[in-house]
Amino acid sequence: MQRTADSKTSLRIAIQKSGRLTDKTIDLLKGIGLRFDDYKRNLLVKCRNFDVELLLIRDDDIPEYVQDGVCDLGFVGANETQEKGADVTVLRGLDYGVCRLSLAVPKDGNIQSVEDFEGKSIATSYPNITQNFFKERNINADTVTISGAVEIAPRLEVADAICDLVSTGNTLKANGLQELKSILESETQLIRTNKKLSPGKKQLIDKFLQRMDGHQQAERSRYIMMNAPEEAVPRIKEIIPSLKSPTVMPLADNGMVAIHTVIPIDEFWIVMEKLKTEGATGIVILPIESMIL
Numbered sequence: 001m002q003r004t005a006d007s008k009t010s011l012r013i014a015i016q017k018s019g020r021l022t023d024k025t026i027d028l029l030k031g032i033g034l035r036f037d038d039y040k041r042n043l044l045v046k047c048r049n050f051d052v053e054l055l056l057i058r059d060d061d062i063p064e065y066v067q068d069g070v071c072d073l074g075f076v077g078a079n080e081t082q083e084k085g086a087d088v089t090v091l092r093g094l095d096y097g098v099c100r101l102s103l104a105v106p107k108d109g110n111i112q113s114v115e116d117f118e119g120k121s122i123a124t125s126y127p128n129i130t131q132n133f134f135k136e137r138n139i140n141a142d143t144v145t146i147s148g149a150v151e152i153a154p155r156l157e158v159a160d161a162i163c164d165l166v167s168t169g170n171t172l173k174a175n176g177l178q179e180l181k182s183i184l185e186s187e188t189q190l191i192r193t194n195k196k197l198s199p200g201k202k203q204l205i206d207k208f209l210q211r212m213d214g215h216q217q218a219e220r221s222r223y224i225m226m227n228a229p230e231e232a233v234p235r236i237k238e239i240i241p242s243l244k245s246p247t248v249m250p251l252a253d254n255g256m257v258a259i260h261t262v263i264p265i266d267e268f269w270i271v272m273e274k275l276k277t278e279g280a281t282g283i284v285i286l287p288i289e290s291m292i293l
């Protein structure tokens, strides 16, 4: 019998052992209060204060481990899950590891459009996504599967073009390539196995998600405090659309109040000047640790 992660009530979460996603995923887990010993040296690490163990593996292996129920959850790029065609559920999209899988060609070469790929060869670590893209368009293009340093392939005449991950575009530029078309937008995702889980595990996942959502929401919000003339409160409420029921407290100065509320950080910078024109002073913004709504 295959031993799956559900054989005991402890969530097993797969994360990348060493790479672009590792630090951000560990920071996120620490941010929701999870504490681990020595995750740098062990492949399976127990959490000290939550029913969780981390499995540290290569990111390519994460989708299948989660699909097969070896792990209950995994943090991995959408690019890997798509490439493996893994049967998993995406629980959350996360705002790190943001990149795109793009077709790129040698500058001043003879491939200038997707149609020009007919009969050409493409070096990639994502042969399934790439082949599907061309199959859907009835274009015959060969893929050459390479696991790293894909950008060098055209110069070595291993392939005519490449299909690889891009974010700043610096690696393409450094290798004399230009981006022709993005075929997949990717970000890190929290994925969950579709295998049947015990009620205990489902509860743990709900608890885990609640902590994560609270943390994410807190990261996007700020606690804001200011003093303002009492008569300006209705107008201040209009300036800050998310300000539904702020705490308004009288100050010792006659006709002045203190206003405390939580607002999305993006909104703050837009409204700050307007608040000042309404007579708001002593504006203080504080980070928030977590928010349980």
Ligand SMILES: Nc1ncnc2c1ncn2[C@@H]1O[C@H](COP(=O)(O)OP(=O)(O)OP(=O)(O)O)[C@@H](O)[C@H]1O
Residues within 6 Å of the ligand: 016, 017, 018, 019, 020, 021, 057, 058, 059, 060, 076, 077, 078, 079, 080, 096, 097, 098, 099, 165, 166, 167, 168, 186, 187, 188
């Ligand atoms: N340039 C980039 N900008 C942002 N995110 C990226 C970038 N390149 C890759 N990623 C994302 O980070 C993930 C991990 O990238 P990394 O380069 O660490 O993988 P790797 O070399 O395949 O590591 P592993 O040894 O675990 O297989 C990718 O699958 C992708 O989701």
Ligand SMILES: O=P(O)(O)OC[C@H]1O[C@H](OP(=O)(O)OP(=O)(O)O)[C@H](O)[C@@H]1O
Residues within 6 Å of the ligand: 020, 148, 149, 151, 164, 165, 166, 167, 168, 169, 170, 171, 172
């Ligand atoms: O558009 P850019 O910002 O230049 O990023 C693109 C590069 O990032 C990734 O590799 P990474 O740096 O993770 O190294 P790897 O090839 O060793 O995985 C990807 O494979 C590209 O080579």
Ligand SMILES: [Mg+2]
Residues within 6 Å of the ligand: 058, 059, 060
């Ligand atoms: Mg990998």
